[in-house]
Amino acid sequence: xxxxKFEATANDFIILDGTEKPVSLExxxxxxxxxxxxxxxxxxxxLLLPSDKAHFRMRIFNSDGSEAEMCGxxxxxxxxxxxxxxxxxxxxxxxxTLAGIKRVEYRGRKGNEHFFRVDMGVPKLKRGDIPVxxxxxxxxxxxxxxxxxxxxxxxxxxSVGNPHCVVFVDDVDSFPVGEIGFELENHPLFPNRTNVExxxxxxxxxIKVRVWERGVGKTMSCGTGAxxxxxxxxxxxxxKPRAMVNLPGGILEVEWLKEVYxxxxxxxxxxGVVREW
Numbered sequence: 009x010x011x012x013k014f015e016a017t018a019n020d021f022i023i024l025d026g027t028e029k030p031v032s033l034e035x036x037x038x039x040x041x042x043x044x045x046x047x048x049x050x051x052x053x054x055l056l057l058p059s060d061k062a063h064f065r066m067r068i069f070n071s072d073g074s075e076a077e078m079c080g081x082x083x084x085x086x087x088x089x090x091x092x093x094x095x096x097x098x099x100x101x102x103x104x105t106l107a108g109i110k111r112v113e114y115r116g117r118k119g120n121e122h123f124f125r126v127d128m129g130v131p132k133l134k135r136g137d138i139p140v141x142x143x144x145x146x147x148x149x150x151x152x153x154x155x156x157x158x159x160x161x162x163x164x165x166x167s168v169g170n171p172h173c174v175v176f177v178d179d180v181d182s183f184p185v186g187e188i189g190f191e192l193e194n195h196p197l198f199p200n201r202t203n204v205e206x207x208x209x210x211x212x213x214x215i216k217v218r219v220w221e222r223g224v225g226k227t228m229s230c231g232t233g234a235x236x237x238x239x240x241x242x243x244x245x246x247x248k249p250r251a252m253v254n255l256p257g258g259i260l261e262v263e264w265l266k267e268v269y270x271x272x273x274x275x276x277x278x279x280g281v282v283r284e285w
Contacts, residue, residue, distance in 0.1 A: 009282045011048065014085035016274040018228035018257025021082050022050045023089045026057045027064065035073030041282065042071035048282065051224050054082050056089060062102035062109050064090060070223030078107035078169030080231020080260075084124040084274040087112045091122075092276065107169030121273035128232070128268040131239045132167040140165050141197045149243050153197060161188070164240040168268055171202040171222070172236035176244065180208040180218050189220025203230060205237045209246045216254045228257030235270050238262040 012023045024031050041047045059065035068079040099114040115123040136144025148165035163173045177183045189204045204220040217237045219230040234253040241247035250263040260272040
């Protein structure tokens, strides 16, 4: 099986081309391929597939084998892959996802990185749309979440195509992201589990974020998470509608008008062949 490896702000993906022949992956195969010692190693697997609604369709699987609705970093990587495959001669793509059709614009190259601007759509703020347990018509801002140790943590929850729980902290570097992130991802409040962002506001045009991704764990970056963090910071009144989001894997520029726009890089790392999987 031929594959390509891409990364986008150090969120890394195995990309498989399913435009000419079908690609079928069992959950166990996704887990095995993403394993970093016995497999290729990745945060997830992306399938490039034909679409009758857009230029092409994206399916994204987390490293635990679960399928995600949308991936902000992954969609940039996939568009670079599609460009290199010659699937579009234009600088704009329409990509079908489980979160709807997304528009992606190519913004040029700096060194070995290619930059894309993604229209992430209008964020969903109601509990029923995210989803978060409780009154489906009520905004999930704020949500006080009881923890197993008897304490409580306050969050703002939002969907940008997939669910996010955003927690504001004083020092993101010292915060126990792994422990709290795992508990929040699997909390009964979230029927579909959730991604978790821990956010420190450093300036009114800059925030610092660490991520616990649903189905993956701690990652270097999360595109949808960066967007959710910016939206939550605006709802909280601590950040301007346009800001630089600093993640361990790099910087994403996010802007919330009516829709949320994210700009960031993607890079082709290498190609290979898997003999057995």
